[in-house]
Amino acid sequence: GVDIGPILAIAGIFHEKVAQVVQACLAEVGIKSTVQTMEQVTCISEMRTGNYGIGVMGIYQMLDYDYVAVSHDPLLDATTMTKIKDSPDIEWERIRDLFVLGRSVTDVAKRLKYYTELDDLLMDSGTIIPLWHNQLPYAWNKSLEINTKKSYTYQWTHLWDANWK
Secondary structure, three states, X not given: OEEEEEEEEEXXXXXXXXXXXXXXXXXXXXXXXXXXXXXXXXXXXXXXXXXXXXXXXXXXXXXXXXXXXXXXXXXXXXXXXXXXXXXXXXXXXXXXXXXXXXXXXXXXXXXXXXXXXXXXXXXXXXXXOOOOOOOOOOOOOOOEEEOOOOOOHHHOOOOOOEEEO
């Protein structure tokens, strides 16, 4: 009998389908919700104002955790999509400290330690719940040489470091 309100999702793409699946799963255990779809910019704006129960959002997990900070860092409270600051149920002060510590060091082992703890806290808080990963197939002419040794997600989608043999 609990109603959590709208599940926000970007209209017309896979986010909408994922929101429908989440809604159906919640309904199986008696939790009511609606799926509210909208254009991407509007959806993100609504999420930043906290106008939702659940938001379905695609995030590219770059190797630098600053990308996750855009939606979860308490220091960026005006722009974050997850309002965790001052929450009694979430260790938001430690999360804030870990974002700062991770940004402040270049030592790979130290950054890994900070970001592993940060990831654990975010997963334990339920503010990020990974649901799926899209396969992104790529094909190109054998005469096009692509640098596939990049350390970032968009490595092949923009043809950076590509040249004709």
